Amino acid sequence: MKIYPLKFTPILKQKIWGGISLINNLNKTSDFEKNIGESWELSGVKGNESVVSNGLYKGISIVDLLVRFKGDLVGDRVYKDFGDKFPLLFKFIDAADDLSLQLHPNDLLAKKRHGSLGKTEMWYVLDAKDGSKIYAGFNKELNIETYFDFFTKGKILDTIHIDEVKKNDAFFIDVGTIHAIGKGILIAEIQQTSDITYRVYDWDRVDNNGKERELHTNLAIDALDFSKKGSCRLNYTNKVNCTNTVFSCNYFTTNKLNIDKELKRELKKIDSFVVYMCVEGRGEIEVEGYVEDFKKGETILIPACASKVLIKTNKNFQLLEVYI
Template structure:
């Protein structure tokens, strides 16, 4: 095979969830026979859920096979030295028809110790929200472990949680260790470290069709929860057209907001892959070798070896992600 020098799209991996709904199928044109689709994994190297190329000469190849074949040409020299043959990010669309469980994720140190895994720092970009939809992030008061455990025992955790009403375009950054949940009526794009480790602490006393409640992870939470995080989780960002507007920059990923009108010439000056998540409208990504169309609800990966390209759109909103 010759070098990968074209924008790569993958088949979405759709997940049935107890809290899922119809928006991913109805609003983002995801094809599925599942009754309640909660998540669409767009780019994944999670074991058992590895993305498969959907376009071009590499169609049918898994993301992990791409990485093992092309190494730094796919993700960049520095990234390959750190992550080797493991793709570092997981990209999803999520539809919460009902409230998700109250949960948190371990940081890198704890995840490595307990699960031999990356931790899970993530961000959310709200694509659509019903009236009065909200998210839960953090607490509405200063807490210590003793007070938290008292509320946990009494099943009064919702009374100490911080609820944030949301609308389209709202963006949030969630560190490992921060309590959070997506509220009913919210559809969003999620960018996160490659990890599927979640500690569930409260699930609204729900049971499945067989009367079984989902497992809680209260013992694991004690060492993982961080009560001292500042309330800096809501992200403010510029919206200058045809320019990469910085949203989030952390050691795990950088995400920019990019609103394209017309033809935009782009250069990748980073030693990294680029990911474009289309959150509104449609666009074309043009390289010397290939033109790839992307519409709202689609995601495309540009290999690190691809340094110059163009983005063309009448009007499109994209999230640009790299490390």
């Protein structure tokens, strides 16, 4: 496999709660004029497979690359576990309005119902307006009966833990956790490759046709984890020119890199692809002599067969580094 920093064409999604920050703040381009809620940066989801936008493999999808190069692309260990399915999905999300209160199933339930992976995810906050909120987890002891009592009385929000949000905050949203991104927040999301969401409350809003969006009340009950209480906020160090581990679980590890000089990253021992999401500033990524300009709002994949990465900048350059 030819080793170089791979970029992909973003897949933009209109959402009822979306805005224009993906265009104005992250330099995305779209035929849509408004309500642009998501930019799928790197996706192996069927029907939404990302396509390489640079270099030798330009025009080839991530799935076709995976079928062709297997462990060289994703790592032998990762390929053994996931085969020809790219295991993670990377997004930028602009919540101009509140997202629905929702949750995602675990691997077993998702496979049984949908033939899919579950949807464990984490969020990193690129920007947030004053007073913006994350709704995640319960704020009290509940069971099915008490949950339904609040739900039927239209008081489900009274049960949800709320965190005020600021730039650089991070949150881990485990499967079964009830949650919603509040309005005024720009987020980077790392998640398992899944598009399964159970919506339980949607703020009583209607679409352009005057219709409310579907709720998945009964599906959600079996997936809901009532033990998920309290804040989902992650505490991490945010030092310069070193590895700041934001979160690590069985599905992915996410590090935050704050760089103001040249930084070398040794990758030999990881045995995984590495994805970088630029959340602030501008710099360069060099792999095997190939140099790629890299700026805020862009995402790059480094194949697993790369031995090291050189990150170059002379000013504030902030990246999320993700691998399995």
